Every structure is written in C-alpha cells, then in structure tokens.
Amino acid sequence: MRTPGVSTKKRMVASLIAILVILGGIIIRLGYIQLVQGGDLQAKALDQWTSDLPVTAKRGSILDRNGQSLAQSASTDTVLLRPNQIKDGDAEETARVLADLLEMDYDSVLEKVKDKSKGEIWLKRQVEREVVQEIKSHNLKGVAFSVDSKRYYPMNNLLCQVLGFVSVDGNGLSGIESKLNKYLAGTDGRIVSEVGADRQELPGGTEQYVEPIDGYDVVLSIDYVIQSFAEKHLDEALQATGGKKAMAIVMDPSTGEVLAMANKPDYDLNDPPRNDSELLQSLSRNSCVSDVYEPGSTFKIVTTAAGLETGVITKDSTFYCPGYQIVDGQKIKCWRHYNPHGSETLTQGVMNSCNPVFMEIAGRLGKEKFYQYIDAFGFGKKTGIQFDGEEPGILMGIQYVKNVDLARIGFGQTIAVTPIQLTTAVSAAVNGGTLYEPTLVREVRDQDGNTVESFVKSSKGQVISAANSQLLREMLEMTVKEGTGRNAYLPGYRVGGKTGTAQKYEDGKIVSDKTIASFVGFAPADDPKIVVLVVVDEPTIGDDHGSQAAAPYAKGIIQDTLQYMKVQPQYEDGENELATVEVPDCIDLDITSAAERLRAKGLSYTQDGVGGTVVDMLPKPGAVMEEGSIVLLYMSEKDDDTKLDEPVHSGDEVEVPNLFGKSIADCEKELAGRGLMLDASGEGVAVSQEPNAGESVSVGSKIKVNFGTGQ
The missing domain is CATH 3.90.1310.10 (Penicillin-binding protein 2a (Domain 2))
Structure with missing residues (x-):
C-alpha cells in the first residue's frame, strides 16, 4: 500500500478546508436567511398565497x-x-x-x-x-x-x-371627531x-x-333644537348687521352644560371645501373657544360681583359721573360724556353702564383683590372644556398693571376673553355664585347603551355668595327692563343681562370704525335656566352697539328656548303679550311707500343702500314678527360717497317729531312713519336730537339722535 506523498496530503487538507469554508458559508447564509430575513420572507410568502x-x-x-x-x-x-x-x-x-x-x-x-x-x-x-x-x-x-x-x-x-x-x-381631523377619536x-x-x-x-x-x-357613541350636552334656535338668530344677525362673523353660546348655569354653541358663517359637513385649506380652516374654526376679544361692558358684571363680594360697594353705594375720569393723567370718557349721568346709585350705574362707576369700583378693589376675583371667575386660563384649541384669553401680568390699566379693566378694556370664558363666568355670577367647568360632552356609551365614561363636571368652587348673586341678578334685570339692555326685554319673562360694545385693535392700534357688539343675558331672572351670549364681530349696517347689533338676537334665542323648555310667561300689571303681525311685501317700492306700508303694520325699518327701490328685505314678506320690530330693506342703489347726514331720498317736506325720552325702537318707528331715518348713537332713551322737533326736512332725511339712560 502506497503512502500518500506530502504534496497529496497538502491537496487533501486544502480540499477539506475548502469544503469546510463552503459548508460554513452555506450554514451562515442559511442562518442569515432564516434568522435575519426569515420574518420578511415569510411575510412575502404569506402575501403571495393569502x-x-x-x-x-x-x-x-x-x-x-x-x-x-x-x-x-x-x-x-x-x-x-x-x-x-x-x-x-x-x-x-x-x-x-x-x-x-x-x-x-x-x-x-x-x-x-x-x-x-x-x-x-x-x-x-x-x-x-x-x-x-x-x-x-x-x-x-x-x-x-x-x-x-x-x-x-x-x-x-x-x-x-x-x-x-x-x-x-375615517380618522377625526377636527372638533369632537378629533378630540374623542379614540372612543369613536x-x-x-x-x-x-x-x-x-x-x-x-x-x-x-x-x-x-x-x-x-x-366605535363607541359620544353623547353631547348640546340640545339640537336649542342649537337650531341659536343658528337661526345668528343668521338673522349677520344679514341684518353685515357682520364679519357671529357667535352664540347657550349654557345651563346650574351645571355648566353647553346647550348650544354656534358660529357663523359655516359650511356643510357632508361637503367640506377640502380643496381650499385656507377657507376650510376659517369656516371650521370654533371661535367660541379659540378666539379672544375685548368684552367691553359685559365684563362690568364681573367687576360688580367682585366689588359686592369684597364689600367695597353695596347696593346703596353712590357715585358721581362728570362724563369722564382722569387716571394717571389720562382722561377716560364715559360713553355718555356729552350728557353726564351725574349722581347715581350702584343699580343706576349698572343700568346706565356708566364707565366712571366701574373705574371707581376697580380702584377701590385694587389690583391684588381685583385680580383675585378675575382669576376665581376663570379668566386668563383655559376653562377645561372638552375641545382642542382653546385659548386662555389675554390678561396683563399683575406686576405691569398701572392704575390706568386697572380702571380700563373695570369696564372691559385691556383684557381679552373667549366667549366660553365669559359665558361660564356670568353663569357663576347669576346661579348663586358657583363656578362650573363648562361641559360639551356628557358621556361615552357602548353599542348596548352602557356608559363607558362620564364627563359631567363638578363645581370648581364658590366665587361669590348666594346673596350677592341674587342682588346682581336684580340689578341686571333692571338693566333689561329700564336700562341699556331694553332691546332684550321680553313681556312675560324676567330677563336680566348686559350689553357690550368693544373696540377692535389692528397692529396694536384702535380701529375707529370697527367694533365687536355683544349681549349676555339670562332667564328667568329669579331662577336662571339659561345664560345666552351673542357676539357680532364688525357690524357694518345700522347701529353697531351691542344694544342694537346683538341684544335683539339674544332675545330671540332666549324667547325660543324658554318656550321650548315650556317656561310659561307670567305677565305683570300693565304688561301685555306682544302682538304679532305679518311682514308686508315692500319689494319694488320706493323708501317712502315702503315706510308707509310698514308703519301701517306697526313695523319700523332700517335700510342698506341710499335710494332707488327695495330689491330685497329681511325678514321676507309673509314672515310673522312682533309689533315694533325692525325690517331690513335692501335698496337698489348703493353710493359709498353719500354721507349719512345727507337726505337719502328727495320728496315732500315733513315735520321732525319730538323724540325725547323714547327708545331706539320707538324712535325708528316714529321716524319711519314720516319717511325719515334714524342716525343713532349711544344706548338707552333719546336725550337729544338734530334737527330739533318741529323743523321741516325732506322725506328720507336722517335724524341724528343721541341716546342715554335717565336716572
């Protein structure tokens, strides 16, 4: 037997090594495929045969x-x-x-x-x-x-x-659909x-x-009937005032539950403008929780509540209004500076919405106490409502507040709030003094109707006493009965509330011709079932004050809602149920003929345009309105160069009536009957007019009337 030579042994060893290397490579490759790529390959295989x-x-x-x-x-x-x-x-x-x-x-x-x-x-x-x-x-x-x-x-x-x-x-992108997407x-x-x-x-x-x-079902606190009331009256407000946008909130003050939350303009949820992202973002924005504004005189409710609770004022406190107040060298005017209120009680100050009264209250409180109550009422922070994008409002840091800032905050300037903040605060002020976290969602249910999660909120604490809350309700009821809130008065129902007309800022400066009109009210005044806030941004047609541009539409929401809630009217002595009339057809008539036709029905009017004939009207012919209501007439001619104090229609000469002591609605009714128009400023009753009573003017002329509130 031959013994392998050295060279043969070397070849055998080399071959063995080569085989071992190849086997090792195969094993490594198989291991890599099985351990590293196995999951991916298995998924691909599964995808191929399934x-x-x-x-x-x-x-x-x-x-x-x-x-x-x-x-x-x-x-x-x-x-x-x-x-x-x-x-x-x-x-x-x-x-x-x-x-x-x-x-x-x-x-x-x-x-x-x-x-x-x-x-x-x-x-x-x-x-x-x-x-x-x-x-x-x-x-x-x-x-x-x-x-x-x-x-x-x-x-x-x-x-x-x-x-x-x-x-x-199917994923929620905005609103409740997004906020509660995990449940839905x-x-x-x-x-x-x-x-x-x-x-x-x-x-x-x-x-x-x-x-x-x-998914689970989500149950809101919203009542769709009350929501439809709010949206209907906001549509009317936008059309009648030419506002940029309008908002409304209806809240149950005893629980903080939101019964309605409306924003106009709006869009159809079944056909959103998805191809125009800027438009969609604008129309889908819930301004009731995401936008801030200066509340103006509606904030005087908070100032009064703080003053009463701290004892710096009482119901019988007296004040004097010279038409202005000088603070830190700045002259801050009352809205009725041309005819100062003079001596007045606290109740009269609230009714008159007198700025110097609330500057005085803020001064007596001092910034530490005032800020304590501003915080307690929930301003300067989010309310906690179940909705994304809520803003906390704007509140100047207390360390930067000067006396002049404090005075302005007292009557609703130098502070910015959201509509939901103000509605929540006013609810606390009139419900006996308890602040609730506002609720938009009640509960989440499974498909069998079982409650999965409840969102009903509890009290956040007592802000003012029940006695002071009652006193505040009484003063605000008088404000609607006899003061600046008279356009929200409802025969048979006890309504309390406060108007607001706030300035707007652009680039840090006040814009003289842009305002925010608002009204916040509650009813019944002795036991509030609802609090209603209406805000109209930049009204451009007619009077832009809260008493004209917001209060009538809040009144409509309050009336519809109370009737829906089956709250029966209780008429006091001398108080009559409002008569209703059918709106006559004024289309194609000139302003004089239209005014006569409306007067015959007990209606007054305001107009958009300066001449020609009536091309449209709001409400439409055939609609039913209360006597004394205002009809908006759209005229065929619009001349931006026509001045408000010039005659808008030539014709016969008529005698100017005596308007002293009459409300804005009564003045409009009186003037409309003579073919004249009202150019109003202020709130309350007529205190002066130009031209004077007895003078002769052309039909279609505007009569300038200043309104205030008597003591």
Missing part, C-alpha cells in the same frame, strides 16, 4: 343630549383591482365600466387595470352600495370589494365647527383567505374572518 382585506369598523355616532343623531356612519364598500386576474382583452371594457360607474378618469383606471406588477390595487373607497351592486351585475373578473364605512351628518351645517369632520380613512374610531377587522399565483381564491382553501369592533 389575501388580507381590511373590514372597516363602524365609527360611533355623535348624539345630542336627547339621542338625536348629529354624526353617524353608514356601510359602504371599497372597490379593489386584482390585475393578474384580468385578461388583456378584457382590460378596456373593465376600465370603461369602472370609470363610468365610479365617476373616475378612464385613462387612470385603465393604467391600474393593466398594472400586472401589483397583486392588489385599491381603486376607490366609500362607494355606495347601489353602485357596488351595479358593478357586480357586470360580472367583471379581477374586481373585488371590501366592507368600508362613510361618515354622514344628518343636520348638514348644524353645529359644524363643534362636530368637526373626518378624513377619507373602533378597531378594524379583516378577511384572510388562501389564493393562488393568479390571486384567485383556492377551491377548498381556508378563510378567516376577524370581526371589527365598532
């Missing part, structure tokens, strides 16, 4: 406090393509049918139909069931369907900024089935169905 279609969970509904659906989901389908199952000769016909029925571009659909590189393509989501049935009737190969869901809003525009909207995928969304299910290389289901193959878990 079809995994999602089953969209049904999104929970959003309901009002009485169970009325405000947002709901309906079952739809997703249309899918499996190009490998579509024969080349059938591609054009398949694309044509799908493009026609799905209202899609033919070339785009054809491109997807011919794309053999993809096993499955989502063609269109949220397709209505009747369309799907039509597609199925054509027996198209390579077309599949998956269960989907689409969001519907039965009330269209109603509560749109609060509800918000969802994406095509649910968990999607899936259908998993075995398929062959051509993506067709295998005969006898297994199929697994994972059932989706539907």
